[in-house]
Amino acid sequence: MRGLSRTWWRRAKKANQHEPVSMRFYNVWETVSRFAAENRTSDFMAEMTRRRDAHGSEGMMGLLDCATLYGLTRWQRPTVVVESGGFVGMSSAFILKAFVDEGLTTAKLYSIEWDADCEQGALVPDELRPQFVPLWGKVEDFVKGDQLPASIDMFLHDSSHSYRHMLWEFREFWERLRDRGLLVSHDVNLNAAFPEFVAKTYAHNKKTGRLDARRTSHYEWGRCGYIGFVIKKEKAD
Numbered sequence: 001m002r003g004l005s006r007t008w009w010r011r012a013k014k015a016n017q018h019e020p021v022s023m024r025f026y027n028v029w030e031t032v033s034r035f036a037a038e039n040r041t042s043d044f045m046a047e048m049t050r051r052r053d054a055h056g057s058e059g060m061m062g063l064l065d066c067a068t069l070y071g072l073t074r075w076q077r078p079t080v081v082v083e084s085g086g087f088v089g090m091s092s093a094f095i096l097k098a099f100v101d102e103g104l105t106t107a108k109l110y111s112i113e114w115d116a117d118c119e120q121g122a123l124v125p126d127e128l129r130p131q132f133v134p135l136w137g138k139v140e141d142f143v144k145g146d147q148l149p150a151s152i153d154m155f156l157h158d159s160s161h162s163y164r165h166m167l168w169e170f171r172e173f174w175e176r177l178r179d180r181g182l183l184v185s186h187d188v189n190l191n192a193a194f195p196e197f198v199a200k201t202y203a204h205n206k207k208t209g210r211l212d213a214r215r216t217s218h219y220e221w222g223r224c225g226y227i228g229f230v231i232k233k234e235k236a237d
Ligand SMILES: C[S@@+](CC[C@H](N)C(=O)[O-])C[C@H]1O[C@@H](n2cnc3c(N)ncnc32)[C@H](O)[C@@H]1O
Pocket: 059, 060, 061, 084, 085, 086, 087, 088, 089, 090, 091, 092, 112, 113, 114, 115, 118, 137, 138, 139, 140, 158, 159, 160
């Protein structure tokens, strides 16, 4: 029995050495946390806090999560971003500010909101509006129509936080994300949709029990505060 288990261990160790675990995405943690920390002490954060307090903060993304979202957007440097649940534009403003700070002059944020009474995007500062594309209606209808870009770099879920709806949006927009595209979700604590979605992207190596990087369809994923993110992997290494 002891001999058998030593053989298994040697094989597992050898398999691990040859496993093509990607190191390319290890910088995401350092980079996102640095950008988020800068953002939290910035004049922009002070201005957005003032706007939030003047409006009343109910229903908006919290400031810690906004800073993480800003950091993720700067790290990803997207050209096409879609967000569901735009509401008064707290999350939108931080994505748009990341565009400007990264010099992404052609980037666009498509922000979907179905509540016609909510002053969609009211908190977005005027200077950030040229890259803001507010879309009024249900996410369900936009995915059926042709108003959304066919390929997107980053998707943020912040609409209805029911288990079924979150999983539906994750699946729907994952399909539209390019290789290395970023799926971001707010309020991942409210049900098991996000961890279950991430779990489905794993493939395991039978010998080691660790992820098989060739067949796993994400490069990296994580959770910070109430924000979860997954980086899509479409192609084999
Ligand atoms: C939590 S709030 C979004 C907060 C916003 N991201 C912010 O930081 O200011 C959720 C919003 O999603 C909208 N919503 C819910 N279900 C939706 C759907 N199926 N399609 C479009 N919008 C939806 C609601 O009307 C609500 O305004």
